[in-house]
Amino acid sequence: MLRPLHAYFLTSCCCLLLISCASSQPKTIVQSPQAANRWRDPVANSPVFRQSHTGFALYDIEKQETVAEYQSDRYFTPASNTKxxxxxxxxxxxxxxxxxxxxxxxxxxxxxxxxxxxxxxxxxxxxxxxxxxxxxxxxxxxxxxxxxxxxxxxxxxxxxxxxxxxxxxxxxxxxxxxxxxxxxxxxxxxxxxxxxxxxxxxxxxxxxxxxxxxxxxxxxxxxxxxxxxxxxxxxxxxxxxxxxxxxxxxxxxxxxxxxxxxxxxxxxxxxxxxxxxxxxxxxxxxxxxxxxxxxxxxxxxxxxxxxxxxIDYVKKQLLTDLPDEPIWEDGSGLSRYNLFTPRSIVALLQKIYAKVPDQQRLFGLMAIGGKAGTLKNQYKSKEPFVFAKTGSLSNVYCLSGYLKTKKGKILIFSIMNNNYIVKTAEIRRETERILTEVYEKY
Incomplete structure (x- = not known):
């Protein structure tokens, strides 16, 4: 009788262990990635970005955390995001x-x-x-x-x-x-x-x-x-x-x-x-x-x-805490030698935000969606919600800056596209579609 009882005991323990694992699994393995993917997937699964080299980072200032990343540690030619x-x-x-x-x-x-x-x-x-x-x-x-x-x-x-x-x-x-x-x-x-x-x-x-x-x-x-x-x-x-x-x-x-x-x-x-x-x-x-x-x-x-x-002074004295070392060669972004990662640009924008805490002043310096600068004809809304810097060269389109959601939350973002062969207008429209969705639903 001992052997059957022993086998029954072991079987019961294994069943309890499996039930326990099954009940905890959705919280740590399924639900959490789904929440993280909510803002990443529109970039990662975009048919417009399918053949391009694309990176994305989204940071919530109030929560002080990154809420979405897609290839944010990869290096990109930034064009005028260098500014x-x-x-x-x-x-x-x-x-x-x-x-x-x-x-x-x-x-x-x-x-x-x-x-x-x-x-x-x-x-x-x-x-x-x-x-x-x-x-x-x-x-x-x-x-x-x-x-x-x-x-x-x-x-x-x-x-x-x-x-x-x-x-x-x-x-x-x-x-x-x-x-x-x-x-x-x-x-x-x-x-x-x-x-x-x-x-x-x-x-x-x-x-x-x-x-x-x-x-x-x-x-x-x-x-x-x-x-x-x-x-x-x-x-x-x-x-x-x-x-x-x-x-x-x-x-x-x-x-x-x-x-x-x-x-x-x-x-x-x-x-x-x-x-x-x-x-x-x-x-x-x-x-x-x-x-x-x-x-x-x-x-x-x-x-x-x-x-x-x-450039050397700022890199060595002021930017050593960026996630990735910036490959920085000029002031304007005309150089094809420049290489930055989206997450480093987001970290830089955090530093700028801390240095210029007056939102009206800071956002007024940037191109303003639907209102001023290189974003005047995009992101049209009753109240501007994108304040950012564009970056364009042949086969390069990047946009990095600040986004104010419908609920009033301030986000920092960087979306970088390199090596695409479609028209830049398509990349620009897709970027606008994604950021508008963040504005409306975050």
Whole structure:
């Protein structure tokens, strides 16, 4: 009798164990993944994203937790999402007002050099205090161009885009946005008014420039009013000529000698004025110059600056706690060398949110769905709910920022798409569909 009783006891124990496991299993293995997948699946299972490289991260600020992830640890080309890193650098290293010019005096001579501030004579920005200082100086003016030791274009930029408006050159003292603005009846700066030539007929009107000189040419003929910007080839000599022409006084170049750390700084426009334009219209030139201004702030001895210095400083001193090391090469995102992960961008946006706790100010800097910037024609709603930065290159579309749900919850998101072959408009629409669902149902 002992053997049957023993067998019966063992069988009963096994049944109880199986029943116990079955009753607890849905809570830990089935239900929890289902809850997590609620916001991941629209991205992971999207037929539009099927052949692209896609990553997604969604973070709840109130809960302080990530509520959805899909390939968020993978690296992506971020395009202009890079400007979020540039914004954080500016918020961390620049004050409320932009350092616009450094200068020193010797007798009746004013020796001045640029900080990277891009606002002087810029056609789309308010007047700069720098112009008033130079215009009202009664003595000699000397421009010192030797404080910039970087190159005119960023690493990984497309060499063929040198004449496109979005790839203006990097300089320590930009003038006129480092572009020539052509309209039907005007050329600015006027020093280039005789530099435009017709280069033949084409059905499409287009302006361009010789790669290695400031000779501009047009093909076709404009059929309507137009405004088009073409970057000019920069040089220290041209900077002095442009200033002299505008100020109506001589501007000479100062020789390359050590300037030391005794100088004055002239502060200009509010920093938010620059950040807002940089993020709203995705101004590449402004982004690069912000990083150069950050490098100048670090260069207290005027030893020489380049953008790489500020990138390295911010990475090593301010961003060591990101989930994944950012591969960060320029300020604008024009470089194909940049690589970030969605979860690192979300972590960066948490840092920005902590640094700018005023939601009205922070969200006003971003492109605003249905209202302003590169998102003006998307996410249309009575009350804006997406405040973000777009990022576009060929076969790249990324969107990262803040989302305010119908229930008033603030979420941080990053959705990144690379290597797709469908039209970008399809990727953009699918991204909008997914984020709108989060807005309505989270």
């Amino acid at each position: 979020l890193f540039t914004l954080y650098a500016g918020l961390s290293l620049l004050g409320d007002s932009l350092p616009a010019l450094r200068y020193t005096t010797k007798g009746d001579s004013l020796i001045f050099w640029g900080t990277g501030d891009p606002n002087l004579l810029h056609p789309d920005m308010p007047s700069s205090r720098v112009f008033d200082l130079l215009k009202n100086w009664n003595g000699h003016l000397f421009y010192y161009p030797h404080n910039y030791i970087g190159k005119r274009l960023g690493p990984g930029w497309s060499w063929g885009d040198y004449a496109d408006y979005y790839q203006a050159e990097i300089t320590p003292l930009p003038l006129y946005g480092n572009v020539v603005r052509f309209t039907n009846s005007n050329v600015s700066p006027r020093i280039f008014k005789d530099s435009l030539r017709a280069a033949g007929w084409s059905d499409e009107f287009k302006l361009s420039r010789d790669e290695f000189r400031n000779a501009f040419f047009s093909t076709g003929w404009p059929t309507k009013s137009f405004t088009e910007d073409v970057p000019f080839l920069t040089s220290a000599r041209l900077t002095a000529q442009l200033l002299a022409d505008t100020l109506k006084k001589e501007v000479r170049i100062f020789p390359k000698v050590p300037l030391g750390h005794t100088f004055s700084t002239l502060y200009g426009l509010p920093a938010d004025t620059l950040y807002r334009r940089m993020l709203h219209v995705s101004d590449n030139m402004f982004a690069e110059q912000v990083m150069l201004m950050c490098a100048t702030q670090l260069d207290t001895d005027n030893a020489g600056t380049e953008i790489r210095q500020s």
